[in-house]
Amino acid sequence: MPSILGRGPATRGLPRPGLEVLVMESTELLAHYLQTSAVIQLVRATPEGLVTECNQAFAAALGVPRSELIGRPIWGWLVDPDAQRLRERIFTGEPGLFPQRINLSDAQQHPYTLEALLSLDSQGFALIGEPALSKEHALRNELLLLNNEFAVLTRENARQNKDLRKAQSELERVYDELKSSHWHLKKIQEVLPICMICGKVRTEEATWDDLIHYFKQNSDFLSHSYCPECLARVEADLEPKEEAP
């Protein structure tokens, strides 16, 4: 079953980073294996590391007949990035998967390195080849993550812009209100143009209005009260009158 849509759920659809493209023109068969399958067992070995089974293609890539490999230790081929840890695990018998590199050379004697996994269990080792991941594949996945992030950022940006625009229009409304009340205030503070004869005042619209009416219309800032004379009059009105006998 070939790998589909990237790697399986172990890596949640994303490739393990750090795997390189493997071009093996001279060892067609192993290359073919590694291109068409996600993971393939190359070698099995005893807990002591002696080969018990070996994949034909892998033997061909090593340039050794398969029969000669059986019974030989696998250590010679491994370039172990963390030998100490691996050996500790071997002695405790704890199962696990360890990334390994294997140095091989092709038919032209050019060296190349194969990425593989050494899998450890109670029965010994298995050397498992990883598929050759193309650069294109890695880029594609990177692009996917970037694209997801980009979608989030674009939306967040638009959302903040929207909030900003909402705040801005509210600001404009308050500003307009302020401006118009300021206009009235200024007008009253200025000298009110008032008719010498009938006492009407000139409005903003250049019409002439009754003084009282004008103030009723335009004087939110005036509060209501009584002058001393009127107060006296109002109080007198409110006093209980002598009932006529």
Next chain:
Amino acid sequence: MDSLPILDRLEMGHRLRRLRTELAQTLAERWRARQQDLSAAPGEPVSRAFDEDAGEHLDFLAGAVEGGSLAAFEEYARWKSRVLASRALPAADLVQDFEDMEAWLEARLPSTGKEAVTRALRAGAQAAAEADTEIPGIPAGLSPLQAVQEQFLRVILRGERREATRLSLEALQAGHSIPDLYIEVFQESQYELGRLWESNQITVAEEHMATAVTQSVLARLYPHIEPTSPPQGNMVVTGVEGEMHQIGAHMVSDLFEARGWSVRFLGTNVPRAGVVQALAEHDADLLGISATMLFSVPNVVELVHAVRQKFGNARPRILVGGATFRLAPRLAGELGVESCVGDLRQI
């Protein structure tokens, strides 16, 4: 599976996932024994992605157990056999794998819950054996936007971002609503991409490109969302860790925004701590959690737990949705959260 409490199911799921490497080897051995060691014959392409297959089988088996749904594993079996069939790979291996798994797991699982695993595997084997290679699609001719949808799909498969945006804006101008456009055009096209990939008619690269175009169209439409209701409160929407499917969560964010929610969309694959922090920052009344893959069940459980632990049970309210909850319909109730698995326009 019906009677097993959720904690036992999570424990079993965890146990199953840990067996991946061993199972891969076991499947490989049994398979090769049946093939009479074909690896001895040079030139024979005798590879199978055992590690990947074992991982996938276990992931979905674990997810079905965790989600408490036999049907979810049957669904996986049917899906996997369709994927195999469309790539000319033997679906019989699948039935055999499930049988091998049952026998091998027999000695490795505790008695609590083993019954559930066995039943799922048998149901899976049965479903795989009977699976139809025909991919279930939608009945055609139901949406007034169908013509737009077909055109949209063609355009995104060619990677034409501008044209896709133009088509969408045109549909809005013609009086179609954002929710209709989202569900009937974008969602339907995305689902169709899935069917095309499943049946091996498009490559991963084509799917990625088309999906990227849909995402960019969504971003362009955001400014056109006009809330139709009075303000409802603050909401955060996120996909869980490990989940790469983001468009569902994105659409949910916008559709709730159109309902009057102020929605902060975090994307997917967001670490728990990040979600908790965003909830505090945004003073959220509601958290939307999206999950598509069955293997996301444990991360959903953990996110809900983390949020409850930090903020208590009352606020934020939690709403879950996405294919995971369609496959495991009991889960939401068991977690004490609300769920929405129907058409979002109906809520």
